[in-house]
Amino acid sequence: MKRIRLKDELKNKNTKIQGLLTVGREDVLLPVTVICGKEEGKTVLVTGGIHNAEYVGIQAAITLAEALVPAEITGRIVILPLVNTTGFEHRTMSLVYEDGKNLNREFPGNPDGTLAQQICYFIEKEVFSEIDYYIDLHCGDGFEALAPYVYCQGKASEEVCRMSEQMARQVQVPYIVQSQSGTGGAYNYAGALGIPGILLERGNMACWSPEEVEADVQDVKRILRLLEVLPEAQEASETVKKNTSPKVLITEAIYQGAEKAGCWYPRFKPGQTAEKGEILGEIRDYFGQVLEVHRASETCVILYQIGSLTVQKQETVIAYGKICEEQLELLTKAQEEDR
Ligand SMILES: [Zn+2]
The missing domain is CATH 3.40.630.10 (Zn peptidases)
Structure with a gap:
């Protein structure tokens, strides 16, 4: 070439x-x-x-x-x-x-x-x-x-x-x-x-x-x-x-960083919605001890997250978009129709 x-x-x-x-x-x-x-x-x-x-x-x-x-x-x-x-x-x-x-x-x-x-x-x-x-x-x-x-x-x-x-x-x-x-x-x-x-x-x-x-x-x-x-x-x-x-349209995306390295156990899949305060996932050590709990700081839709078992210190472990009640209803309805 x-x-x-x-x-x-x-x-x-x-x-x-x-x-x-x-x-x-x-x-x-x-x-x-x-x-x-x-x-x-x-x-x-x-x-x-x-x-x-x-x-x-x-x-x-x-x-x-x-x-x-x-x-x-x-x-x-x-x-x-x-x-x-x-x-x-x-x-x-x-x-x-x-x-x-x-x-x-x-x-x-x-x-x-x-x-x-x-x-x-x-x-x-x-x-x-x-x-x-x-x-x-x-x-x-x-x-x-x-x-x-x-x-x-x-x-x-x-x-x-x-x-x-x-x-x-x-x-x-x-x-x-x-x-x-x-x-x-x-x-x-x-x-x-x-x-x-x-x-x-x-x-x-x-x-x-x-x-x-x-x-x-x-x-x-x-x-x-x-x-x-x-x-x-x-x-x-x-x-x-x-x-x-x-x-x-998401005008506020939240990128949550891992404070510690370890194993990542998510509770949701990308595209799913979570209420404010819900646990999104945990980081545990190699003995199963919980090191870190990640919660939704807003009602949100999960955009991406670590998909490997390993999570590195300070990388974004999960990213989600803040959504309002109306958007939550729209997404919940769309997800039900998909099933
Ligand atoms: Zn890329």
Whole structure:
């Protein structure tokens, strides 16, 4: 596969180019697909594999890169399916192999820093500088159990946040979480630069299925239609699925950290609701002694939690979204209908 420069390829018309981007040091190469339509329009970035064991997003990005063709596109689509390539190849969890860093904690990066910092610097300077919108595909890593949900930006400019929420509403998941982080993670950092974006979470525990990948692909296509990069859906087509799922907007997410390392015993599954004060789970030592009890500080829906038996000191053991009575009723009803 040949080495290419993103800036050069984006000048094309009616082309689909696949190649490798050189990041910082010569030996780190990121696979990229650049699709340029016939007509001028917006430029959209899709990334997968910022966390390298989040396979649903990675495979969805690969599938999109295979499937999308210049003839149907207005503007440009840049797809980076595997941002943490070396982590993927060494099968780490969430961390760049060379330095043990989490890419979503390293923006804006540093050209003279470790590999993760060089990658973040490259993404900001060479990629974010070229795009209008951003779709970041994630999933539960090897230790994360989660309910599908989507983050929109909550701390960028009003206009960026409004657009981000509109993008998030195209995604067929039950929960939209408005991020309260200004620059944490790639999509929030992009938001601070004026780029509307979302982060989609679908899939669990480093597993992936064709069904989850297809759901991601359809969600990305719905967003691309909203942005007028893909044409309006043909109503007659059976492959076009309507965006019908109910959405609960969560404006306050609570991330509860483990004070001690040990074994984690959750009482709920992601997607279930809990009343304020209920026990969500316990951390016990290797003899079964309870070290720590985690309770819901608000009536909430569980978004994600540690899915492995082991829990590390200070990591987020459970994350939940505060919900009001009305939202609780809506979710309880939806869960009953699912049974
Ligand atoms: Zn992730």
